[in-house]
Amino acid sequence: MSRTIYEVAKKANVSISTVSRVLNNSGYASEATRAKVIVATEELGYRQNRIAKSLRNQQSNFIGLLVPDIANEFFASLASSIELTLRHYGYNLFLCNTRESQEIENHYIESLLDNQVQGIIIVSAGRKPKPSLFKCTTPIVLVDRLGPELNKLNSIFIESENEKGGVLAAKAFLKRGAKRFVFLGDQRNMRAMSHRKKGFSETLFSHGVSETDYCEMMIPVSAVIARHEVKDFYEAFPFDAIFCGTDNIALGAMRGLYDIGLEIPTDVQLIGFDGIQLGEFTVPGISTIRQDTHLMGKVSSESIVKMIRGDESRGTILLPVEFIARGTTK
Amino acid sequence: MSRTIYEVAKKANVSISTVSRVLNNSGYASEATRAKVIVATEELGYRQNRIAKSLRNQQSNFIGLLVPDIANEFFASLASSIELTLRHYGYNLFLCNTRESQEIENHYIESLLDNQVQGIIIVSAGRKPKPSLFKCTTPIVLVDRLGPELNKLNSIFIESENEKGGVLAAKAFLKRGAKRFVFLGDQRNMRAMSHRKKGFSETLFSHGVSETDYCEMMIPVSAVIARHEVKDFYEAFPFDAIFCGTDNIALGAMRGLYDIGLEIPTDVQLIGFDGIQLGEFTVPGISTIRQDTHLMGKVSSESIVKMIRGDESRGTILLPVEFIARGTTK
DNA sequence: CTGAAAGCGCTAACAT
DNA sequence: ATGTTAGCGCTTTCAG
Numbered sequence: 001m002s003r004t005i006y007e008v009a010k011k012a013n014v015s016i017s018t019v020s021r022v023l024n025n026s027g028y029a030s031e032a033t034r035a036k037v038i039v040a041t042e043e044l045g046y047r048q049n050r051i052a053k054s055l056r057n058q059q060s061n062f063i064g065l066l067v068p069d070i071a072n073e074f075f076a077s078l079a080s081s082i083e084l085t086l087r088h089y090g091y092n093l094f095l096c097n098t099r100e101s102q103e104i105e106n107h108y109i110e111s112l113l114d115n116q117v118q119g120i121i122i123v124s125a126g127r128k129p130k131p132s133l134f135k136c137t138t139p140i141v142l143v144d145r146l147g148p149e150l151n152k153l154n155s156i157f158i159e160s161e162n163e164k165g166g167v168l169a170a171k172a173f174l175k176r177g178a179k180r181f182v183f184l185g186d187q188r189n190m191r192a193m194s195h196r197k198k199g200f201s202e203t204l205f206s207h208g209v210s211e212t213d214y215c216e217m218m219i220p221v222s223a224v225i226a227r228h229e230v231k232d233f234y235e236a237f238p239f240d241a242i243f244c245g246t247d248n249i250a251l252g253a254m255r256g257l258y259d260i261g262l263e264i265p266t267d268v269q270l271i272g273f274d275g276i277q278l279g280e281f282t283v284p285g286i287s288t289i290r291q292d293t294h295l296m297g298k299v300s301s302e303s304i305v306k307m308i309r310g311d312e313s314r315g316t317i318l319l320p321v322e323f324i325a326r327g328t329t330k
Numbered sequence: 331m332s333r334t335i336y337e338v339a340k341k342a343n344v345s346i347s348t349v350s351r352v353l354n355n356s357g358y359a360s361e362a363t364r365a366k367v368i369v370a371t372e373e374l375g376y377r378q379n380r381i382a383k384s385l386r387n388q389q390s391n392f393i394g395l396l397v398p399d400i401a402n403e404f405f406a407s408l409a410s411s412i413e414l415t416l417r418h419y420g421y422n423l424f425l426c427n428t429r430e431s432q433e434i435e436n437h438y439i440e441s442l443l444d445n446q447v448q449g450i451i452i453v454s455a456g457r458k459p460k461p462s463l464f465k466c467t468t469p470i471v472l473v474d475r476l477g478p479e480l481n482k483l484n485s486i487f488i489e490s491e492n493e494k495g496g497v498l499a500a501k502a503f504l505k506r507g508a509k510r511f512v513f514l515g516d517q518r519n520m521r522a523m524s525h526r527k528k529g530f531s532e533t534l535f536s537h538g539v540s541e542t543d544y545c546e547m548m549i550p551v552s553a554v555i556a557r558h559e560v561k562d563f564y565e566a567f568p569f570d571a572i573f574c575g576t577d578n579i580a581l582g583a584m585r586g587l588y589d590i591g592l593e594i595p596t597d598v599q600l601i602g603f604d605g606i607q608l609g610e611f612t613v614p615g616i617s618t619i620r621q622d623t624h625l626m627g628k629v630s631s632e633s634i635v636k637m638i639r640g641d642e643s644r645g646t647i648l649l650p651v652e653f654i655a656r657g658t659t660k
Numbered sequence: 661c662t663g664a665a666a667g668c669g670c671t672a673a674c675a676t
Numbered sequence: 677a678t679g680t681t682a683g684c685g686c687t688t689t690c691a692g
Contacts, residue, residue, distance in 0.1 A: 002443070004685060015663045020687055027688085028661050045462065050444045051390065052685035054381045055668050071406035080401060080427055092441060095425040097410055111422055113332070114380045132375065223611050255611045281553055281585045282612055334669055345679045350671060357672085358677050382669035385684050 003046045012040035023048065054116060062094045063304055064112035064120040066105055068145075068188070070097040072221070072248060073276040074293060075123065078143070081297025082121060089305050091118070100188060100221075102126030109133055119304040124150060125188070139307035143300050145189045156303045157316045158296060162192045165289040166199025168323040169243045169271045172287070174207055176330045178241035178269055181209065182233070183216040184226065184253060185245035193218065193245050196273060196289075200243050215239070219249070226252030231260050240268050247272035247279050250286050254328065270328040284327020291321055333376045342370035353378065384446060392424045393634055394442035394450040396435055398475075398518070400427040402551070402578060403606040404623060405453065408473070411627025412451060419635050421448070430518060430551075432456030439463055449634040454480060455518070469637035473630050475519045486633045487646045488626060492522045495619040496529025498653040499573045499601045502617070504537055506660045508571035508599055511539065512563070513546040514556065514583060515575035523548065523575050526603060526619075530573050545569070549579070556582030561590050570598055577602035577609050580616050584658065600658040614657020621651055 009016040014033055021027040022037040029037070040046075054060040063086055067075040083093040094117060096108040105125045110132070112120055119139040124147055133140070133153070140155040151157070173181065183200055185193040197216060204214055215237045219229050226249040230242075234257070242257075244250035250272030254264060262268050264284060272279060275290025296319055303317070339346040344363055351357040352367040359367070370376075384390040393416055397405040413423045424447060426438040435455045440462070442450055449469040454477055463470070463483070470485040481487070503511065513530055515523040527546060534544055545567045549559050556579040560572075564587070572587075574580035580602030584594060592598050594614060602609060605620025626649055633647070 006685080016686080017664080017688075018662060021662090024687080030661060033662080045465075047440065047444050049385075049446070049685050050441075051381055051384045051446050052668090053687080055379075055385050055670090055684090056686045056688085058668065060381065070400060071403055071410060073401055073403075076401035076406055080429070083427055087437075092445075093426075095427075096423075097413055097425075099410070107417075110377065111380075114377050115422075116379070116381050135375075223607070227611070251608075251611045255613065258613050277553070278581075278608065281557070281581045283585065283588050336669080346669090347671075347680080348678060351678085354671080360677060363678080379669050382684090383671080385668090385686090386670045386672090388684065 002049070003044045004049070005046075008037065008040045008044055008046050011044060012036040058116070059118055060116045061091055062112075062115065062117045063091045063301075063308075064094045064096060064108070064117045066096045066098050066108055066120065066122045066124070068098050068100045068123055068125045069221075070095070073278055074246070074248075074274045074291070077276070077293040078123070078297050078300075081294045082301050083297075085298050085301035086305075089301070091305075098125040100125045102128060106130045113138060118308050121300050121304055122150075139304055141300055141304045141307065143296065144192060146191050154314060156307065156314055158300050158303065158319065159192060159316065160291040160296070160319045160321050162195035162321075163199035165273060165291075165321040166196040166201075166243070167203045168199075168289055168321065169196075169273075170200045170203035170207070172271060172323055172325070172329060173241040173243070173269060174204070174209075176265075176269060180213045180237075180239040180241065181215070182237065182239045182242040183214075183245070184230065184233075184242055184249055185216065185218045186221040186249060187218045188221060189245075196243075196245060221246055221248055223248050223252030223255070226250075227256040227259070228252075230256035234260060234262070242268060242270050244270065244272045247274040247276045247286060247288055250288070250328075251278070251282065254282065254286065265328050265330045269330060271323075272328075275324060279324075279326065287326045287329040288324050289321050290324050292319055295319055332379070333374045334379070335376075338367065338370045338374055338376050341374060342366040388446070389448055390446045391421055392442075392445065392447040393421045393631075393638075394424045394426060394438070394447045396426050396428050396438055396450065396452045396454070398428050398430045398453055398455045399551075400425070403608055404576070404578075404604045404621070407606070407623040408453070408627050408630075411624045412631050413627075415628050415631035416635075419631070421635075428455040430455045432458060436460045443468060448638050451630050451634055452480075469634055471630055471634045471637065473626065474522060476521050484644060486637065486644055488630050488633065488649065489522060489646065490621040490626070490649045490651050492525035492651075493529035495603060495621075495651040496526040496531075496573070497533045498529075498619055498651065499526075499603075500530045500533035500537070502601060502653055502655070502659060503571040503573070503599060504534070504539075506599060510543045510567075510569040510571065511545070512567065512569045512572040513544075513575070514560065514563075514572055514579055515546065515548045516551040516579060517548045518551060519575075526573075526575060551576055551578055553578050553582030553585070556580075557586040557589070558582075560586035564590065564592070572598060572600050574600065574602045577604040577606045577616060577618055580618070580658075581608070581612065584612065584616065595658050595660045599660060601653075602658075605654060609654075609656065617656045617659040618654050619651050620654050622649055625649055 272288040279286035428435040602618040609616035
């Protein structure tokens with residue numbers, strides 16, 4: 001077992017409350033006693049027991065983060081940024097991978113609550129959150145994905161300017177002479193996807209593209225599935241420009257197009273969404289709408305910290321996106 | 331605040347110890363009281379306070395996992411497998427991203443220990459672990475990376491058959507007519523890298539390759555750096571076969587080679603290591619030595635659970651690898 | 661400026 | 677079969 005506050009107190013010849021005061025910098029302590037305590041602490045290699053502290057304080061120093069797929073670079077990068085910011089504020093991150101499963105998400109929310117986390121940041125896997133979520137008073141910040149139920153939560157929601165991303169993609173294609181367009185979206189993240197789609201299709205139509213030259217499809221966020229689906233899709237609706245709802249989908253689609261002998265960007269131009277670093281390394285590099293994951297993580301963390309500190313302001317925070325031209329566009 | 335065991339006891343008209351017994355299935359309880367307690371628990375929406383439980387039991391239900399880079403698909407996939415297995419055993423995973431920094435690694439180890447985790451699984455970022463790690467009695471399992479100091483720990487070490495992977499890569503190149511060879515390794519993971527290198531170079535030499543036709547270089551695990559370094563390297567030592575210590579490095583090297591106008595696999599053949607899924611999607615697909623991350627995660631989890639349960643057996647566990655032929659080899 | 665003591669929610673002897 | 681009670685390690689009134 002590790003040492004306790006009693007051992008430190010004994011060694012320093014003071015009471016445990018004095019030790020507590022010194023170590024937490026709360027209340028008074030003369031310089032002399034302060035020094036004695038510090039020395040004793042170091043000699044013993046004493047460290048506070050966070051569990052006991054949490055029990056007494058009725059709160060841990062943890063903040064939970066739920067992401068749907070940690071192996072997806074976008075979420076990994078977001079998680080990394082959140083962790084960094086939170087550590088800066090003195091919190092520990094409790095990272096949970098929900099694997100796109102509402103059931104696992106629910107399990108983790110319960111577990112997080114049982115462990116007295118101070119707040120939860122959620123990139124939701126589904127749309128039917130546990131009712132208990134609505135009852136709890138723990139601060140919640142929603143990021144990137146917002147189901148129809150979730151918006152009833154008294155929380156802050158953070159997302160990128162998805163619609164603008166769609167507009168940017170459409171303009172980029174138009175400028176580069178594309179004629180027949182496809183939007184290939186992610187089935188799960190309906191809100192973001194419909195915004196991206198909206199910006200994309202409306203810009204196309206307002207620039208004179210006819211409805212017969214535009215088509216859309218929603219699939220699960222998976223490179224494997226995208227690679228497969230895009231082939232059949234091309235058979236049914238040959239196109240020369242495809243806007244993918246995520247870079248992951250873009251990666252699969254690109255490979256699928258290559259499989260059926262299409263040249264990128266000569267035959268088909270392609271734009272992804274997210275801006276994962278990986279997109280720089282494929283041949284050709286993936287043109288994309290970049291989200292600022294670093295900023296998103298920072299803002300998410302700061303929002304949850306604010307809520308924990310009692311800030312009452314709520315609402316949606318919109319983050320900028322930008323078009324990155326790489327090899328998949330002419 | 332959430333409910334306490336006292337409220338349940340009151341509602342069910344029993345004592346708190348009875349509630350505890352029923353909920354933890356420990357000790358006796360008649361069917362009738364059991365039912366009463368269950369009902370009261372549900373009506374109140376009561377959930378055990380894990381913090382209090384942990385304090386009382388002198389242990390949390392957490393197991394810590396340290397990985398150097400969660401955005402690297404190999405570690406993400408490993409983490410995912412560990413999490414799944416651990417949850418199966420009833421543990422919660424406390425996932426920490428050390429960003430290849432020994433300092434952050436140390437910080438997390440302290441934090442994990444302060445939070446009374448039951449065990450720690452480490453894919454180490456560096457080579458000089460905190461001395462406190464050696465003093466603690468918390469079970470430790472080391473995975474994939476083992477520094478010279480770390481082997482003094484009384485722990486289980488789990489790695490792939492790295493040397494065999496090198497042999498496999500050499501044979502694959504030889505069979506496909508390669509003449510001048512390069513090994514491009516990861517600077518951090520010295521043990522695994524030197525094993526891969528050893529298997530590779532020794533197989534080459536024993537098959538008649540001369541020392542002047544083999545060269546090696548160690549760089550940080552980063553696609554960005556690999557992309558850059560491989561160009562200079564090729565200038566100095568033109569080669570027609572490159573074995574990369576990780577798929578991440580392979581990805582960067584491949585792009586770098588493409589940048590200077592080389593054709594893969596025509597001019598240069600390439601083999602990576604790890605077997606990340608991403609390698610299927612590049613054009614051409616990355617031939618690689620596949621590690622079984624799923625198995626590695628499972629074995630790591632089971633090892634830590636065993637240690638927690640008091641199993642005394644220690645040692646190194648070797649996991650199988652296999653060669654996956656894709657487009658970067660002829 | 662410092663110490664004594666209560667109690668956070670829970671489990672596990674021990675008593676009944 | 678069930679209840680009483682001590683105490684896990686810590687913080688925080690409240691006295692002194």
